[in-house]
Amino acid sequence: MNKQHPRTLTDNDVIDRFIETQSQDDFGILYSRYSNKVYSKCLSLLKNEVAAQDATQEIFLKIFLNLANFNRKSRFSTWVYSITYNFCIDYLRRKKKERMIVSDDQNVEGQDLEDDGDDKDLLEMEIDRLKTVLDLIPVEDKAVLLMKYREELSIREISHVFGKTESAIKMKIKRAKSKTRTVYKNLYETK
Amino acid sequence: MENWKNVEPEFEAPKVIKKDVESSLGFFRGAGRMIDLYLGKIGWLFGGMLRGYHVDEDPAENTPDQGSENDAGQYSPDI
Incomplete structure (x- = not known):
């Protein structure tokens, strides 16, 4: 003991x-x-x-x-x-409060999975704006971004959490980042 | 990166959750023991039934001794 x-x-x-x-x-x-x-x-x-x-x-x-x-x-x-x-x-x-996105495992092949690598704009978002934007994107996207940037989980660990392949996770992160940027632009960069 | 660390503040979980989880776990453990006991009883019952139907593999031991033949092939009862 x-x-x-x-x-x-x-x-x-x-x-x-x-x-x-x-x-x-x-x-x-x-x-x-x-x-x-x-x-x-x-x-x-x-x-x-x-x-x-x-x-x-x-x-x-x-x-x-x-x-x-x-x-x-x-x-x-x-x-x-x-x-x-x-x-x-x-x-x-x-x-049924959220409309879930169809599995990202589909149609992953052939798509550009590589992250753009430039996260500067996301990392430097002002905290209140970031909170607002994260509340406006689908919950799965919010969760995957928090896993990556807040919990600093590896792609492998995130793939365990979602039960998906690492390729699917890379794609999911890329899409989530794109949605975050779009919402941010619509909220704060348009007049 | 610091803004991401603070974007989801950590809140203290209400104390009542711990008590509820503990009592539920206690219930499941109790139920588990009951099931073990129940399965044990069934196992004992079946075991008993199988023992009741048990037949020895050596039939000679179960047949009454009815004597044997001597070297000359004549029957002589054992005393």
Whole structure:
């Protein structure tokens, strides 16, 4: 049994202990590490406090009931992010509040997947404008841009979250950036 | 990049969520134990039934001793 101080334990150490003992302490450690992140993400995507609260509860239940199935191929934080993101997207689909984009896996071949590489304008957007623009683009585009620029996830990690190929993710990011620029121009650069 | 870090502020999750998750997990664990117990009972029942129908593979052990033939081929009852 690992009796290290909770702060020095990695997520995987705590998960192993929780699976073995089902102890409330280990539940508490994992919960305290991720609850604010999950709740904030739900709030950002669902834009409703009650829905975010319910979603956070269900997401944590899902996480703890499926902990033994976590295969350690990705970081635990990426796995948590993946469950959170997919839960919120499913919720929005059920509520039909968002028109979802048809799978980006289609027609990817032959298209220019390479990122333009010039993110300067996106990175330097003034924060209030950026918030406004992100709230006006489809939620999947917002999520993929936040994964790339806020969480700084790699393309491989983002592909795990979405369950899509790396090529599809590159295309998705490129389209999301293009939509962000278009909305920004329409809002702030036209008279 | 700094503006992207601050674009989605982190909020504290309401305390009630933790309690709800804990009680739901407790419920699922309890239900899991009940199912284990139930499956265990069924397993025990089937095991018992199979034991009831068990037939020894060596029939000689199950047949009453009815004597044997001696070297001359004559029948003599065992005493």
